[in-house]
Amino acid sequence: MRKFLSLITCCAALLAFAPNAHAQGDFKIVVNAGNPISEMSASDVAGLFMKKVGKFPGGGPATPVDQAKNSAIRGAFARAALGRPASAVDSYWQQQIFAGGELPPAAKASDDEVIAFVKATPGGIGYVSAGASLAGVKVVTVK
Numbered sequence: 468m469r470k471f472l473s474l475i476t477c478c479a480a481l482l483a484f485a486p487n488a489h490a491q492g493d494f495k496i497v498v499n500a501g502n503p504i505s506e507m508s509a510s511d512v513a514g515l516f517m518k519k520v521g522k523f524p525g526g527g528p529a530t531p532v533d534q535a536k537n538s539a540i541r542g543a544f545a546r547a548a549l550g551r552p553a554s555a556v557d558s559y560w561q562q563q564i565f566a567g568g569e570l571p572p573a574a575k576a577s578d579d580e581v582i583a584f585v586k587a588t589p590g591g592i593g594y595v596s597a598g599a600s601l602a603g604v605k606v607v608t609v610k
Contacts, residue, residue, distance in 0.1 A: 493543045494594045497585050497604040502527065502592075506608040513549050515592060517559070518569040523590070531572040532584045532593040540578075544594045548609070 496512060498504055504523050514520040516531045523529050534541040536557070545553040560571040575581045578599035585591035586603040595601070 493597055494540055494547075495597055495599070495601070496548075496592065496594050496607045496609055497582065497601060498523075498607050499585055499589050499591045500603055500605050501589060502605060504607055505605070506610055509548065509609055512609055516549060516572060517556075518563075518572070523592075528590040529592055530588050530590045532581055532588075532591060533572045533574040534578075534581060534594065535574055535576050540594065540596050541574075548594070 496507070502523065504525055507524060511520075511524050515523070515529045516533070518531070521529060534544070536553075542553045545551060545556045549556055551559075563569050563571070573584070575584055575593070578595040581593040581595050582599065582601070582604055585593045591604075592607075
């Protein structure tokens with residue numbers, strides 16, 4: 468029985484992460500143009516958006532910004548970059564708020580609003596659709 472449960476758990480994990488390779492092509496991580504960062508690890512990105520760390524790997528303060536709660540891009544980002552569905556991320560933030568912990572990143576209604584926020588915020592980091600206009604921000608490679 469234990470082996471069977473292990474097999475089911477393994478298969479579920481593989482299925483949960485299978486969409487990630489495709490989903491990462493659906494969005495780009497962007498930072499303020501003045502930020503010296505050009506690449507980050509996936510765990511660094513997750514740490515910033517879950518507010519487990521408050522600084523970029525190089526030491527500068529980070530201010531993450533989310534997309535609108537029910538947007539498709541937020542769902543793709545949550546699954547690919549954070550390793551969980553957007554609903555689980557929302558539950559995490561509800562628990563944090565209830566426990567007196569961190570508040571979630573501010574949410575913007577569109578790619579254009581995320582770009583404007585990141586452009587105007589020296590430590591800004593966000594994610595936008597792969598086809599979004601990236602004027603005034605820098606795309607970060609996630610390794």
